[in-house]
Amino acid sequence: METIKVPEITNRAVQVKQTNKIMRATFDLQLQMAKIDDADTRPVVEQIGLLSTTTEAVFDYLTLVLKLTKKEQAHLDELEMEETVHIAQYVMARLLGVSDEQVAESESDQKSAN
Numbered sequence: 001m002e003t004i005k006v007p008e009i010t011n012r013a014v015q016v017k018q019t020n021k022i023m024r025a026t027f028d029l030q031l032q033m034a035k036i037d038d039a040d041t042r043p044v045v046e047q048i049g050l051l052s053t054t055t056e057a058v059f060d061y062l063t064l065v066l067k068l069t070k071k072e073q074a075h076l077d078e079l080e081m082e083e084t085v086h087i088a089q090y091v092m093a094r095l096l097g098v099s100d101e102q103v104a105e106s107e108s109d110q111k112s113a114n
Contacts, residue, residue: 002094010072029061058088
């Protein structure tokens with residue numbers, strides 16, 4: 001079980017069990033996000049559909065995993081997409097066994113490389 005806190009959405013820490021349902025949702029979202037990597041090679045209508053589907057998948061994933069209330073969902077809806085994707089990536093990493101310290105170190109390394 002992982003304790004995940006996402007202050008951008010909620011003040012509470014959420015205990016998340018790595019159930020089959022949660023892990024399937026994690027892998028499904030990773031797959032959906034990977035499809036975006038080559039979106040620019042697809043027709044525009046397909047690109048828009050893919051982005052729309054992914055946006056909805058990220059929202060649904062965070063709602064499921066973090067057990068968001070309607071108020072928290074409304075707050076999530078008001079975040080910028082880049083921030084929302086970053087949060088989803090953080091949650092997925094935590095569920096895959098990456099510690100908060102490792103996430104922070106990775107983010108620091110990425111900033112240094114840029």
